[in-house]
Amino acid sequence: MKVLPMSLALLASAGAQAAATYCPLLGPIFPAPTNLSTDPTLAAAFHNISSILEQATNNGTLSENSISLQIFDRSHAGPLLSFSYTARSINTTLGVSTVDQDTVFRVGSVSKLWTMVLFLAEEGLWPFQEPVARFVPELRQAAIEVEQDPRKRWNNIDYVRWGDVTIGELASHLAGIARDYGVLDLTEMASQMEQLGFPALPQSEVPPCGVPVPCNRAQFFNGLLRSHPIVPTSSTPVYSNAAFQILAYVLETMTGRTYEQLLQRDIIEPLGLNGTYYNTPNMSLGVIPDQLGEYYWNFDLGDEGPAGGIYSTSRDMAALGRAILNSSLFPPFITRRWMKPAAHTSSLDYAVGAPWEIVSFGDEPPLDIYSKSGDIGAYSSIIALSPDYDVGFTILAAGTDGHAKIALASDLISAALLPALKASAKNQAAQRFAGNYAATDGTNSSISITTDAGPGLLVTSWVNNGTDLIQSLMTLQHISDPSIFSIRLYPTGLESPGRISFRALMPPILSTAGHGPFTSSCITWVTLDAQIYGNIGIDEFFFSLDQSGNAASISPRVLRITLPKT
Numbered sequence: 001m002k003v004l005p006m007s008l009a010l011l012a013s014a015g016a017q018a019a020a021t022y023c024p025l026l027g028p029i030f031p032a033p034t035n036l037s038t039d040p041t042l043a044a045a046f047h048n049i050s051s052i053l054e055q056a057t058n059n060g061t062l063s064e065n066s067i068s069l070q071i072f073d074r075s076h077a078g079p080l081l082s083f084s085y086t087a088r089s090i091n092t093t094l095g096v097s098t099v100d101q102d103t104v105f106r107v108g109s110v111s112k113l114w115t116m117v118l119f120l121a122e123e124g125l126w127p128f129q130e131p132v133a134r135f136v137p138e139l140r141q142a143a144i145e146v147e148q149d150p151r152k153r154w155n156n157i158d159y160v161r162w163g164d165v166t167i168g169e170l171a172s173h174l175a176g177i178a179r180d181y182g183v184l185d186l187t188e189m190a191s192q193m194e195q196l197g198f199p200a201l202p203q204s205e206v207p208p209c210g211v212p213v214p215c216n217r218a219q220f221f222n223g224l225l226r227s228h229p230i231v232p233t234s235s236t237p238v239y240s241n242a243a244f245q246i247l248a249y250v251l252e253t254m255t256g257r258t259y260e261q262l263l264q265r266d267i268i269e270p271l272g273l274n275g276t277y278y279n280t281p282n283m284s285l286g287v288i289p290d291q292l293g294e295y296y297w298n299f300d301l302g303d304e305g306p307a308g309g310i311y312s313t314s315r316d317m318a319a320l321g322r323a324i325l326n327s328s329l330f331p332p333f334i335t336r337r338w339m340k341p342a343a344h345t346s347s348l349d350y351a352v353g354a355p356w357e358i359v360s361f362g363d364e365p366p367l368d369i370y371s372k373s374g375d376i377g378a379y380s381s382i383i384a385l386s387p388d389y390d391v392g393f394t395i396l397a398a399g400t401d402g403h404a405k406i407a408l409a410s411d412l413i414s415a416a417l418l419p420a421l422k423a424s425a426k427n428q429a430a431q432r433f434a435g436n437y438a439a440t441d442g443t444n445s446s447i448s449i450t451t452d453a454g455p456g457l458l459v460t461s462w463v464n465n466g467t468d469l470i471q472s473l474m475t476l477q478h479i480s481d482p483s484i485f486s487i488r489l490y491p492t493g494l495e496s497p498g499r500i501s502f503r504a505l506m507p508p509i510l511s512t513a514g515h516g517p518f519t520s521s522c523i524t525w526v527t528l529d530a531q532i533y534g535n536i537g538i539d540e541f542f543f544s545l546d547q548s549g550n551a552a553s554i555s556p557r558v559l560r561i562t563l564p565k566t
Helices: 006-018 040-057 108-123 137-148 167-171 186-195 217-224 241-255 259-271 293-297 302-308 314-326 332-338 402-433 469-476
Strands: 066-073 081-085 350-352 357-361 367-376 379-386 391-398 435-438 446-450 457-464 488-496 499-505 540-545 551-556
Touching (some): 040 402, 066 314, 108 332, 108 367, 108 379, 137 217, 167 241, 217 241, 217 302, 241 259, 241 302, 259 314, 314 379, 314 391, 367 402, 379 402, 391 402, 435 551, 446 551, 457 469
Antiparallel strands (some): 066 081, 066 391, 379 391, 446 457, 457 488, 499 540
16 A cells, blocks of 8 residues: 655655656546537548548559548547548459448458457456466366476476466467467478578478468467467567467357357447458458459458458448447446556557557657557558547558558548647537636635646636635645646546546646656656545546536535536
């Protein structure tokens, strides 16, 4: 238990100011904006994004790729922006001649996201700490053999300790196991490998499956169990397709249904999806690039399909993203637990979840975008979600160098969209909450709230029974200079019908501080709710809302009063 004396709490919040001026909590600094389809700030951003995409596809960096793209939010059934582009180099005899939101693409490793949604819809998060060997007999036997054979028990370099691997580690690429077995093994080009100086392999070391015939379950485990571990479990993320093939086997064991049946029952039917397939659909539904498009459209992953085999459209991908933002397929508490980092990577702005690829933008506070990208030959894709703003986008591409093109398009969209969302959230917060609130019983009690260049709702004055509470709070924190002190309200995410909760942060703004992470990190999360009076935090507030969702009154809960808006 961490108990901070007042002086230490102040030191913690004071030292945090080197990296940030205000030190908001991680998460939204304003409530998520609504009615985005009619918001003028977003309308300008969407126009800008469309212009950028038009330039990039008109003999620009994206001109060689067919693209279908949607930006969406949680509350609208249709897209906020839909953009499609048809490259010249497609086979219109086999596939579509014009790409739109209903054109089918392969989504590659974005299939892993669909697999995790199935897992959470069926089982929730309870199995994440369970050993996978409990549900997969091949792995259970391998774990027993490792423990019983002294030659294997102490040989951590050659043998995976399957008894230690959990379902959660598989889902978040922390199992430390091989990326694949059979699929894309370079023995497909053995003669070229030998010319490059690699040894000829005996037939016993050549995978008997993978391409063109995918491995069956027995072949997969026979090969995977002979694959060497990459790193110890839970040490560092190492990408693995094999992990999601195993997860699909686990899910089938738990439910007694096939993956395809679960996909149909748990996602396709509830969301009304018309363009999503587990097995290869007719090419007439999809876009087929001239260069290897037909080959990769028909490329059969077999049981590795849950890791990379799904086909979908931008309309259906947006529907899946919308369902995640809305927690339509499982409860919100599962969504919140799931949409968290599981491990860092060597990039400070990039973390890994299950199976999220989490990209952070900005620094006060960072805005985390939960994404999943995928590639399979001529097809590339991404879906990206912002839980802070309840907005997402998806891009499907077919052509050459798709991964780089998807990344570029994602950067272009983010650079225009995220600042607009931030501005819209601030504008709407000002309209809903800014103003003067005062008692109507004759007591001299009031509070005034506005927005400024900083984050959150700024308290500009606060009086209770004639006492200046801003001065009182400065006194409590031993601060004499009002220019370095502010009270800012941030949404907590806690809401009830007609009410929304905020907490106040009041770190002093310092002109000097250290330069290292111990002195410059923003740790106001430690000081939240640190000052309580009669078991209620001084920093606890809520607004009561009218039928339009605008503030009708504010309750600084420590004062046990409600102040109507004037």
